[in-house]
Amino acid sequence: DAGVIQSPRHEVTEMGQEVTLRCKPISGHDYLFWYRQTMMRGLELLIYFNNNVPIDDSGMPEDRFSAKMPNASFSTLKIQPSEPRDSAVYFCASSTMVGGPLGNTIYFGEGSWLTVV
């Protein structure tokens, strides 16, 4: 079975440019999460969706960040304009959240490694 698919795997961009990260969740998973991982702050939950609807975006750091989920099989995380402090690994993850420890397991993609110079 295909896992969570993210693209691009690596991106280097100049400060001020727009960055778009893409994610395809596991089919049948109706929860989708965006996380950011840095050495300084560890793993941060940015936003999550349920049935394509954003439920909690309190982790989104600034208005420069936006996320959309136009359908059940696709989500984007956009940074505009990007800044060097946005350099991090961005993970997309999905789950069924049907309850129980295995039902609540979150499946992570391999991450998008973003460097803003």
Added chain:
Amino acid sequence: GEDVEQSLFLSVREGDSSVINCTYTDSSSTYLYWYKQEPGAGLQLLTYIFSNMDMKQDQRLTVLLNKKDKHLSLRIADTQTGDSAIYFCAETSGGSYIPTFGRGTSLIVHP
């Protein structure tokens, strides 16, 4: 303060046991998890324990839960170089299924 706390680094010799510790604050935690992140990859569920259990063993892995002290540990017996990774503690509580993750403990296994 953080809801789930872990030390950031642990270094062990190959063949020794590793013990990774975690503390959490929410007394209504229902499930507690250990996720493993190998270099260059995303997190994967390693094991879990119900909050009404004290211990769970799975091959080389032993999870211990002290609910009174809100302390969770992961013991890896006969640690191998392939165990080098970041280990995340996570918990779910109350009516929310969304886990809260710790910052992760980097396990370094040297020969």
